[in-house]
């Protein structure tokens with residue numbers, strides 16, 4: 171990572187959860203690792219009334235609780251937060267933005283930050299166009315004095331139509347190079363390592379195609395429920411919250427052709443081509459290719475967990491999915507006929523994100539194998555937690571005969587001594603500060619991802635006969651999700667077993 175030029179970082183939504191848990195702790199880490207410029211100021215902006223001092227005290231608590239840094243001392247916290255100020259502003263009122271312009275001008279004079287500004291929009295998405303329009307109307311998008319960059323949190327749009335409208339409105343105000351659509355999965359070391367695994371090793375890439383790969387599955391499981399975000403989640407659901415961005419980006423990196431260089435557009439062009447090659451799922455066949463589910467109450471390790479419909483902020487008749495599994499194909503030369511399966515859910519047995527490459531079995535079994543060990547080679551790329559790579563293959567069981575046993579070769583990132591894995595937000599914030607958009611989503615990829623999901627969204631809203639399957643908290647989602655997997659005896663990979671103590675699978 172590089173040291174950026176001097177700048178002011180304006181954080182809209184500064185009193186919010188994301189700022190508290192992720193953004194400010196990540197910037198603190200950049201400071202500890204000497205990756206902030208010499209002159210660097212943060213201005214937090216939100217509606218709550220707070221003094222600079224109150225705001226700093228709040229952020230210190232956030233850093234202490236959520237930063238993965240070992241190095242947190244009172245002295246360092248004070249020297250970091252001394253460069254943070256707070257501005258109370260009603261973001262929905264364009265006339266108030268002059269207060270921000272004046273504060274920025276004052277900060278530049280007092281701190282020598284040189285007119286470079288980054289604006290992070292960690293607010294409800296409904297405010298994005300108001301913020302963008304208000305900043306632009308008072309000259310704060312004009313790059314003649316310094317760079318002006320804008321980071322947009324997910325969700326970027328609600329569906330294809332709203333995404334296109336948002337892109338259009340932003341393009342009327344800013345150049346695409348000024349727009350950074352954040353997808354924090356792309357900031358994860360192991361996600362980036364996919365490119366290195368594939369394109370720096372001679373042994374994987376020759377096998378990375380329909381001739382040797384049977385199917386690919388990508389799972390992103392969470393053990394938590396919606397927690398305090400029920401109101402937001404009930405309007406979003408797993409498809410918008412996880413699939414449109416994180417899961418499809420992982421599909422893009424897994425399936426893309428080698429880029430011509432590591433230039434941001436070279437990589438994003440290849441991801442776009444993958445998205446453009448998705449075989450559309452037609453609205454009438456949504457239930458054949460997509461399973462949605464909702465967690466129901468159950469007891470996990472003795473603890474009673476609430477069903478989704480009883481969570482705070484959730485409509486008691488909600489049909490919003492907390493689990494989704496999709497089967498689809500990529501219609502291109504490399505992947506023709508290879509099924510891709512993706513699934514994500516809340517209240518599953520554990521928190522894990524992994525990509526599993528299932529290789530084709532050998533054409534003829536010479537040796538004795540039991541049913542479990544008969545499964546073919548798998549390459550498992552663990553994105554989180556315990557980042558690493560696991561290769562499963564068959565070995566001879568010691569002793570008489572030729573019995574085959576599946577064994578694992580397991581690499582853990584944590585075994586790389588003295589290497590610290592930066593947090594995703596840390597890497598992404600450094601990137602935007604130095605103007606590198608490689609790991610940010612481009613307008614066309616976001617739109618193409620929404621386009622792929624549009625028939626699913628339409629099918630769910632237009633056809634009430636498409637079921638929402640219940641699944642007890644602590645299980646791997648509706649059992650019917652297994653039916654998606656093509657092939658005798660094939661199932662999803664289950665990194666651990668179901669944890670629900672009781673509770674039957676039920677249909678809502």
Ligand SMILES: NC(=O)c1ccc[n+]([C@@H]2O[C@H](COP(=O)([O-])OP(=O)(O)OC[C@H]3O[C@@H](n4cnc5c(N)ncnc54)[C@H](OP(=O)(O)O)[C@@H]3O)[C@@H](O)[C@H]2O)c1
Nearest residue numbers: 183184185186187188216217218260261262292293323324
């Ligand atoms: N939290 C997460 O883990 C997470 C993860 C990924 C993406 N995101 C995205 O990040 C964004 C922020 O999420 P969050 O969880 O931090 O939300 P949040 O806790 O509800 O915070 C929202 C922030 O927006 C401010 N705000 C809302 N209306 C305002 C107005 N009219 N004027 C000024 N400030 C206003 C709030 O200020 P006041 O409270 O002072 O009114 C608060 O600081 C959302 O787009 C969300 O989808 C969040």
